[in-house]
Amino acid sequence: MRTPPKLHWKVSRLSKSTKVSQYLKEEKGFSSRLIKRIKQEGAVYGNGKQMALYHHLTGGETLSVILPLSSFPEDIPVWHKKVPICWEDDHLLLVNKPAGVPMFPGRGLEAQTLAGAIKSYYERSSLSASFHAVSRLDKQTSGLVTIAKHAYAHQRLSQFFQEGRGHKRYIGITEGIWEKKRGRIEAPIGRKPDSLIEHQVDLKGKYALTEYQVLEEQEGYSYVQFELLTGRTHQIRVHSAYCGHPLLGDDLYGGNSAEMSRQALHAYELQFCHPVTETWHTVQAELPVDMRRG
Template identity: 35%
Template sequence: MKTQKKGSLFELVLPSNWKNVTINTILKDHWQAPKKLVHSMRMENDIKVNGEMIPWNQPLSPGDTVQIHLFKNVDYDVPPTYGEIEVLFEDDHLIVVNKPAGVDTHPNHPDDTNTLANFIAFHHQMNGESCRVLHIHRLDRDTSGAIIFAKHPLSKAILDRLLSDRKIKRMYAALVHGRVKQKKGTIAEPIGRDRHHNTRRRVSQSGQEAITHYKKIENKKDNTLLEIQLDTGRTHQIRVHMSSIGYPLVGDILYGGKPDCARQALHAKNVSFPHPLTEEAITCEAKCEDLPFLS
C-alpha cells in the first residue's frame, strides 16, 4: 500500500485489491473508525480524492489518491517536560517507546508533569510536531518496557480496535518466586477491585475478564523466569494472576513478593502489531536496563 505525508495531508493510493470502495466504506468498514470521528471528518471536509471534494458514496478506483487532513496543529494535551526517552519506532502516526521503571505512563493529576506522556510531548515539540499524546495501553509505574502512543485520533481509533481484537501482541518477561512446575499454562480468572485495599486488585468472579498465558524459560535458584503474553489488559493483571496461583513476582510486595528487587521484576520486552494505516507488520524489542535478566 502506497502512502505518504504531504504537509498536513495523509495521502493513500488505493491498491489494486481495493475494488468498489468509497470514502464511506474505507472509514467505516476497512478502518472501522468510530461514528463520532467519521462525522467530524465529514463536517470539517477533511477528505478529498485526487484533489477534489466528492460524495462519500461515490465509487473509487484502484490508483485513486485519497487525501485526508490528518495532521492538524493541536495543543498538547499534557505539558511538554524534558526527559530522556528511548524511541523503538516512530512515524507520522504513532510512536513506540521503552518506558523506564519508576515513571507513570500518563498524568493522574493536573500537577503531574514528569510522566512518560510529558516526555513524549517534549519529544514531539522538539521535532516540530504539534500533536496529542494518545496512549493505547498502559504499564504500571514500576513496570518497564514497550508502550504504544498514537499521534492523531484516527490512528488511536484503529489501534484501540486492534488492541480489542487482540491483534496487538504484548510479550512480557517476569521473575517469580518459586519453581514453576508446568512448562506453560493459562490463567483465565476475572479481576476486580479489592474493596479492602485502595490500590490492589484481586481475582473476583464479579470482575472483568482477564486471560494470561505463561511459559517457563528457566529456573534461577529458587525463582523462575517466565515469558508472559496477555489476551486482555487489566490493571495489575500479571501481578494478580501470578500471585493467585502461588508465584508472586519478585519485588512485588503489594501482591506477596519479597523485596529482592528494587521493584517488581516485570518488563514488557516485545510488542508486535499491524500498522494502523499502512498495515505493515511492526515488531519492537525493548531492553531492560535496570534488571538485565529480563531482557
Template identity: 35%
Template sequence: MNDSIRILEYTVSGGEEGMSVKDIMKTVLGLSTKEIARCKQFDDGVLLKRDGGDFAFSRVIEKVKAGDVLRISLHEDNDNSSEIIPAEGTLDIVYEDEDLILLNKPGDMVVHPSYAHYKDSLSNILVGYYEKTAQQHVIRVIGRLDRETSGLIIFAKNRHSAALLSDQTRNMSRRKEYLALCSGVFEKTEGTVDAPIGQIPGERMLREVREDGKEAITHYKVEKQFEDYALVRLHLDTGRTHQIRVHMQYIGHPLLGDGLYGTGIRDHHNMKRTALHAAHLEFKQPISGKELIFDASLPDDMAGHLLS
C-alpha cells in the first residue's frame, strides 16, 4: 500500500508575524514534535509561499511574515500498518470527510478483529469500504464500544487527526450520551451514581463497585418509564470499562439483555444483547475546528420496546 498524504495550508496573520514556521506548525496547526520531525524528512513536507511567488522548501526555523502561506504535507506510512483483511458488509455512515469517518455500529459486532472474529469485525468492513472507494487509510479508532453496544464511533483517517481527536476524547464525556433500557421502576427520574469501579479479583472481564476501584461517575435521566423497565439517557464523567452496566446494576437497574451484569434477564423482553446505544456525540472537526453534532436513532431491537 502506498503512502497517502493530507495537505494542510495556512495563511499567516499579522499577529503571527515573526513567529517561526515551527511555532506555527506546533501552536496553530497542532502538530506534535514527532510529526514536525517527520515532515522534515520529505521534500514537500514543509513549503512556504511569500510575496506572490511559488511554494518553496522552508526550514522550520524560518521566520514568517503576514500573508505568507505555509503548506504542510503529512505523509501516512501505510506500508508499516498492521494488516486487516478487507470484508464485504454494509456500513451505516453518519458522516465522512478527509480526516475522519463516523459510523453507527450495529449491536453484537466487535470493533477490532480478534481470534474469534478475524474477518467480520467493523474494522474489516471499513477496510473493505476504503478499498472500494480507493482510499488509503490505517484503521485508527477513537474511543471504544463494547461488542454488544450499538451506536456512534469515530475512525480517524490520518495520524494527525487521530492525535487531535484523541485529545478531545479526554474531555468528551459530557458531550457523548447513551440510551439504555434498564430493568425495574425508578424511584428517582434522574440522578448521579458516584461509585468507584475496579476489576473483580480473578476475573478478566468482570468489574464491580469496590472501595479500591477507580473513580467512576455516571449521570442518568429516565426518558420514559414502562411497567417493569425504562428508557434511560446517560452520560459519563469518567470512562471505566463497563461503567454504565456496572453502575446500573449497582443501583438495582441492570440493563435488559446484559448477560454479565443482569443475572436472569438475558432474554427479558426478548432482548438478545445488552440494551445500550451510543446515541449522541458532539466534537470538533480536528483540522477546521468546526463544531459537529450527531444523533443516531435507536436500532430496531431497542426501538421495538418503546412501542410497548
C-alpha cells in the first residue's frame, strides 16, 4: 500500500489567530496550487485531529500535513543500476551521478538514465516518492544531484536556492595556469546563434556570475573550485573558456579531448537549508577516478 508523504511542525506563538491555509502559505511557503491539491487529495491535522484549511490556528499546535500521493513519471524506463547515495531522508535524496549518464530520456528515449535508476531504487525500497530534480547536470558532468521526493520539498528548496540559502560547488580541471588564483567571473550567457547546444558570453544574454578558486596546479593544468551564484546552461564551461582556460576534455568549448573523453567537471559539494526542518547540511560527492590526476 502506498503511503503519502507527511510533514510535521510545531506552530510557534502567533500574534493573531491565523487560518491554516494562510499559515501554510505565509510561514511555510506553500504555493496556492499545492494548497488546493491538499484540500482535494490530502489532509491537515492539528494536535492529532483533522481540521479544515479554513480552521484558525492560535499557536502552539502540532500541525501535520498529509500531502497528495506522489507519482513517478510512467514514461521513464526502469534502469537496474545502483547509483551511490550521498544523503537521504523522507524528503530529499542526494546521489553521485556518474559521468555519461543523462538525467532524463531524450529524443532517443534512452533506456539508461538517472531517473530510471532512481525509479528502480524506489521500487526496490518500496518508496512512494516522485522525482523532482532540484539540480541538474549535463550528461558528461559527474557529481551531486538533488532529488526532491515530493512537490513541497521541490518548491521550497528551489525557493531557498533562489534566495541564496544554499551553495553549489564544483571541481574542474582546466587547461593552463590562472594568473589570478581567486576571483569572480561576471559575464552574461546566451545561446550561440545557429546552435541547439552551444552557449557563449553574450551581452544580450542572461546575467551569470561564477566564483572560482585555484586549488592546485600541475603540468599545465589547474584544479579549480567553482561556485555557481546563478544557474545558466553550461555556465562553468562557458565562463572557464571565456577566461582562456577551457575544461580539460570539453571539445565543445575548446578543451583538449585527447587526454580525457568528457569535460572534467564534478559537482562535489552542496550546502543547503533543508526545505522542511530548515536545518543546514553539507554533503559531498567523491571525485571520480578519471579526474584524479597524480
